[in-house]
Amino acid sequence: MASIAHELAKNQKEISVSEFFEKNKQILGFDSLTRALITSVKETVDNSLDACEDAGMLPELLVKVEKSNNTEYIITVEDNGPGIVKKEVANVFGRLLYGSRFHTRAQRRGQQGIGVSAVVMYGQITTGRAAKVRSKISDEDTAYECELILDTKKNRPDIIREDRIIWDREHGTSIEVSIKGKYIGGKQSIFEYLKGVAIVNPHVKITFIPPEGTPIVFERATDQVPPPTRAIKPHPEGVELGELLSMAKYADTNRITSFLNSEFSRISNRVAKDICDAAGVPLTQNPKRLTLEQAGAILDAIQKVKIMSPETDCLSPIGETLIRKGLKNVLGELKADFYAPPVTREPKVFAGNPFIVEVGIVYGGGITKDDPVQILRFANRVPLMYQQGACAITQAIENVDWRRYGLEQRGGHGIPFGPAIILVHLASTKVPFTSESKEAVANIPEIKEEIELALKACARKLKTHLNKTERKSKTRVKFEIVQGIIPMIAAKSAKIVGKPMPKLAGTITKIMNVVWIDDEAAYEKKKHKVQVKIYNYTPKSQNFHLHMVVPFDKIDPKTLGLQPLEVREGNKVTWDIRRIASTDTFELKFDIVGLSQEEYDNELYVSGIDAASVIGVDVLPGDWDLEHLKITGEIAPEEVEDGEEGDIDYDEGAEVIKDEE
Amino acid sequence: MKNNERHHMAVDKLTDIAQSVYDQLDSGKIPKMMIPLRTKSNIRFDSKSAVWKYGKAMGARSAKKLTGAQMLLRTMYMLEFIEEMIRTSKSSTLREMYYISEGWEKAKFSAQDESNMLAEDLEIITQCMREDFKLRPEEDGARVMGNITLMETDRKGKKKKINCRDDVGDSGYGVPYNVEKDKIEFVDCDADFIIAIETGGMFDRLVENKFDENANAVIVHLKGQPARSTRRFIKRVNEEMKLPVVTFVDGDPWSFRIHASLAYGAIKTAHLSEYLATPTAEYVGITASDILNYDLPTDKLNDRDIQALNAEKTDPRFKDEFWKHEIDLMLEIGKKAEQQALAKYGLDFVTDKYLPEKLTQLGIIK
Numbered sequence A: 001m002a003s004i005a006h007e008l009a010k011n012q013k014e015i016s017v018s019e020f021f022e023k024n025k026q027i028l029g030f031d032s033l034t035r036a037l038i039t040s041v042k043e044t045v046d047n048s049l050d051a052c053e054d055a056g057m058l059p060e061l062l063v064k065v066e067k068s069n070n071t072e073y074i075i076t077v078e079d080n081g082p083g084i085v086k087k088e089v090a091n092v093f094g095r096l097l098y099g100s101r102f103h104t105r106a107q108r109r110g111q112q113g114i115g116v117s118a119v120v121m122y123g124q125i126t127t128g129r130a131a132k133v134r135s136k137i138s139d140e141d142t143a144y145e146c147e148l149i150l151d152t153k154k155n156r157p158d159i160i161r162e163d164r165i166i167w168d169r170e171h172g173t174s175i176e177v178s179i180k181g182k183y184i185g186g187k188q189s190i191f192e193y194l195k196g197v198a199i200v201n202p203h204v205k206i207t208f209i210p211p212e213g214t215p216i217v218f219e220r221a222t223d224q225v226p227p228p229t230r231a232i233k234p235h236p237e238g239v240e241l242g243e244l245l246s247m248a249k250y251a252d253t254n255r256i257t258s259f260l261n262s263e264f265s266r267i268s269n270r271v272a273k274d275i276c277d278a279a280g281v282p283l284t285q286n287p288k289r290l291t292l293e294q295a296g297a298i299l300d301a302i303q304k305v306k307i308m309s310p311e312t313d314c315l316s317p318i319g320e321t322l323i324r325k326g327l328k329n330v331l332g333e334l335k336a337d338f339y340a341p342p343v344t345r346e347p348k349v350f351a352g353n354p355f356i357v358e359v360g361i362v363y364g365g366g367i368t369k370d371d372p373v374q375i376l377r378f379a380n381r382v383p384l385m386y387q388q389g390a391c392a393i394t395q396a397i398e399n400v401d402w403r404r405y406g407l408e409q410r411g412g413h414g415i416p417f418g419p420a421i422i423l424v425h426l427a428s429t430k431v432p433f434t435s436e437s438k439e440a441v442a443n444i445p446e447i448k449e450e451i452e453l454a455l456k457a458c459a460r461k462l463k464t465h466l467n468k469t470e471r472k473s474k475t476r477v478k479f480e481i482v483q484g485i486i487p488m489i490a491a492k493s494a495k496i497v498g499k500p501m502p503k504l505a506g507t508i509t510k511i512m513n514v515v516w517i518d519d520e521a522a523y524e525k526k527k528h529k530v531q532v533k534i535y536n537y538t539p540k541s542q543n544f545h546l547h548m549v550v551p552f553d554k555i556d557p558k559t560l561g562l563q564p565l566e567v568r569e570g571n572k573v574t575w576d577i578r579r580i581a582s583t584d585t586f587e588l589k590f591d592i593v594g595l596s597q598e599e600y601d602n603e604l605y606v607s608g609i610d611a612a613s614v615i616g617v618d619v620l621p622g623d624w625d626l627e628h629l630k631i632t633g634e635i636a637p638e639e640v641e642d643g644e645e646g647d648i649d650y651d652e653g654a655e656v657i658k659d660e661e
Numbered sequence B: 001m002k003n004n005e006r007h008h009m010a011v012d013k014l015t016d017i018a019q020s021v022y023d024q025l026d027s028g029k030i031p032k033m034m035i036p037l038r039t040k041s042n043i044r045f046d047s048k049s050a051v052w053k054y055g056k057a058m059g060a061r062s063a064k065k066l067t068g069a070q071m072l073l074r075t076m077y078m079l080e081f082i083e084e085m086i087r088t089s090k091s092s093t094l095r096e097m098y099y100i101s102e103g104w105e106k107a108k109f110s111a112q113d114e115s116n117m118l119a120e121d122l123e124i125i126t127q128c129m130r131e132d133f134k135l136r137p138e139e140d141g142a143r144v145m146g147n148i149t150l151m152e153t154d155r156k157g158k159k160k161k162i163n164c165r166d167d168v169g170d171s172g173y174g175v176p177y178n179v180e181k182d183k184i185e186f187v188d189c190d191a192d193f194i195i196a197i198e199t200g201g202m203f204d205r206l207v208e209n210k211f212d213e214n215a216n217a218v219i220v221h222l223k224g225q226p227a228r229s230t231r232r233f234i235k236r237v238n239e240e241m242k243l244p245v246v247t248f249v250d251g252d253p254w255s256f257r258i259h260a261s262l263a264y265g266a267i268k269t270a271h272l273s274e275y276l277a278t279p280t281a282e283y284v285g286i287t288a289s290d291i292l293n294y295d296l297p298t299d300k301l302n303d304r305d306i307q308a309l310n311a312e313k314t315d316p317r318f319k320d321e322f323w324k325h326e327i328d329l330m331l332e333i334g335k336k337a338e339q340q341a342l343a344k345y346g347l348d349f350v351t352d353k354y355l356p357e358k359l360t361q362l363g364i365i366k
Helices: A006-010 A017-023 A033-054 A088-095 A115-127 A189-202 A241-249 A254-261 A269-279 A292-304 A321-336 A391-399 A445-497 A504-512 B003-026 B066-087 B096-101 B112-126 B200-208 B229-241 B253-263 B270-276 B288-291 B303-313 B323-333 B339-345 B349-361
Strands: A060-069 A072-079 A131-136 A143-151 A156-163 A171-181 A203-210 A217-218 A338-344 A348-350 A351-365 A376-379 A382-384 A421-430 A512-524 A527-537 A542-549 A567-570 A572-581 A585-593 A602-606 B032-036 B044-048 B051-054 B059-060 B143-145 B148-153 B160-163 B185-187 B193-197 B217-221 B245-248 B284-287
Touching: A033 A060, A033 A072, A033 A189, A033 B051, A033 B066, A060 A189, A072 A391, A088 A131, A088 A143, A088 A156, A088 B096, A115 A131, A115 A143, A115 A171, A131 A321, A143 B044, A143 B066, A171 A203, A171 A351, A189 A203, A189 A217, A189 A321, A189 A376, A189 A382, A189 A421, A241 A254, A241 A348, A269 A292, A269 B253, A292 A382, A321 A338, A321 A351, A321 A421, A321 A585, A338 A445, A348 A445, A351 A445, A376 A391, A382 A421, A445 A504, A445 A512, A445 B003, A445 B066, A504 A527, A512 A542, A512 A602, A527 A542, A572 A585, A602 B066, B003 B032, B003 B066, B003 B112, B032 B066, B032 B112, B044 B270, B051 B270, B059 B066, B066 B096, B096 B112, B143 B200, B185 B229, B193 B200, B193 B229, B200 B217, B200 B339, B200 B349, B217 B229, B229 B253, B229 B270, B245 B253, B253 B284, B253 B303, B253 B323, B339 B349
Parallel strands: A060 A203, A376 A421, B193 B217, B193 B245, B245 B284
Antiparallel strands: A060 A072, A072 A171, A131 A143, A131 A171, A143 A156, A203 A217, A338 A351, A348 A351, A351 A421, A376 A382, A512 A527, A527 A585, A542 A572, A542 A602, A567 A572, B032 B059, B044 B051, B143 B217, B148 B160, B148 B185
């Protein structure tokens, strides 16, 4: 009698990957009709963008969603990429886990070669229709077109029809898939997804034709293609024991030092020697015979020996300038008050994978005030639409105490409220997702910490802006008092007592008692026209230093009236402002030539004057190190001898008695 | 003092305010006005008149802050407006003045409360009354029913003799906004006391039950927080006709305050307490004890009620044993009751049982 084990073995058979995925559609993001449609667009768009960028081309995409019957839609995504050679077309679109990226460490949208083939498969399962692919490469006159389906048992493409046709373009690829789905608008929609793509890919132009309504064009905001990324070897920090052992086993060298040197990034021969010394492993050790203990010792040693951070040219951060451009380009209609200068952090490492976190914040204007802030999550330039709560990005946002930075947040924890949009982009050679549908970043402590640091750095800039705005509005109130109300009080009281209009300078400077600095930079005809107005609303003459961060070599010298006292590091410029008499105004003006509009930030500081008596700019931060520039003949801040500070304010201090006649 | 003289003096005092502001500006100062604080922590008991008046704490209305600057500007416009009225022998209601400020640009009032408050500020600073400024309130029509005869000078200057029970309809005699001697003189009175009622419903109940005749009472309807003229009318009857005064209001913290402003002086108009308050007035009810003793239908105290009661615990006017006890008791039972809750025992209960009992306790009815 055959053993039970043999009986059981009869029932065991190989399951093809395609079969597995057919039965587990939700893992790939096809779990609902709405989501299936979005995922399909997303996977095909990712594929197109990767193809264009790999070839260093500026992507131009057409995304069309048509309704063919009640629950069936036809999705067409067309790109201007390099095209695919004929023999690869079927494999790229009709075979799961086929691709060149799975084994490389480089930042790409797609990683496993599942995405677009899964769309084809989902389409054929739900509608019974084949996908139509058309591709043209530049050195051929005609395009190759085929209709294909996936043989899910064999994980092989099955070409139903193929042909060569005339296609009126240089090169590019187009895919048309019929799928069962449901088209909706709102927060989680194709439109929002494409909007996100446009924000973090300002070099992309997308035309979107929805099932009904007019086509929407997301114009590109820059002509810069992101620099090509390079595959790298794993960085030693974060390599795990099993990984190290299996790499060592297949080493093609007999010396442990050359193994370390050739298989990992940032390990020079000297560093390899230091690691082996620290681990107590002989330099001549054959890696193929590395013991478990030795491997463990090497891992420990890696933590102790100083190793350079991983190369960063394998990553493609969007960059501070382009994040701002992308946000402004796409969210322009919100007319936000403030685009906080975005933060791109230095690269860090988790499990041998370098990653970079970038954060941008948009504040005020047309953004709704009473709702939780809007979170825009991106991984490798791909918008993340689902599972917001499960994502490390969201958790990092919840961990920051936003009350310090001017947003509301109950108890200093959770998603803050206020008129803000927070963008977080994680770029990595391998983004750790919580699942294959790539919607939430896994909770890796190194990554979460970096996100928090980036959020705080960007939030500080927001807070600085809010402080400045608040000070400006307080100043505006004082201006209203001295310019609007005091002269009217003076005129009326003079009329009642029958005397001439009194002189108001004394009263005005006592009420204001500040130096007000108002800076403006108008961008016109490719120049920044910078104007700094200084109003001395104090009862005394004022001397101080004015500092600006501005590339001095870009200032048109003909337009610069007052020569600076000093220029440091090419852009830290200091002017000596002398003797502005009480109630006088001084104007510093110049043009900056050759900066793009976003490149200039109004960054001004003062020194040599009491912080409390300046409005409009901050006092110079300590890191400017300008101790040597002492103000000569410094005037002690004047005491206002009104003795009014102790008065109880009659109108604001008193409680209101309303229930009495 | 003759009317003309009063107006003349008002003009002088108002001009002094303008002069002070002008001088401050001219000498380069930030203009300000000092005004006694109108808060409950700044009212003091004046033992001579037995009412509460403002203490010595002053607040500054300074042009340094936006609100202060706006109020100073409004003051200037209001001075000019008042002087103009006095010069042209016109007068206006407080509401009219509020609307006139529409043309005052930045000095425009944003609510009528603001213009009323400013008129009071000027009274306090100048020690004049708003009538001296030719400002008068809207007619508020508080009603009187009882055997009291007065002589009213009507708008044509004709004197009319009116008995507030026999010469009027069931709605009673309407109290005009001016109840000074030039307008009203008391001729005769055959009553034992005045009973001041908060609600119109209870006033009508007492009138229908002929409480004025049966108990020999003068019934006055306060219409909630009583207007100045109502309080002045009651005080004059109290002093000139020697009638004791009792208040009969709802049993809640807001009604306690109605009694306080009638008897002790209102916080908002403490500068006029001596002239408006009737210090001998007694509180009949509804008390928290009544709620328990008469087992009255009640409502639960809401958050605002509780807040108001707690505020009263630090109000110097409620510092005596009676009020301490009643306020604490109300907080303890957490309930309030309306005057008309007495109807639980029938329409006549209030006049046949409740009031006679309570008034006997107070020694008003012997």
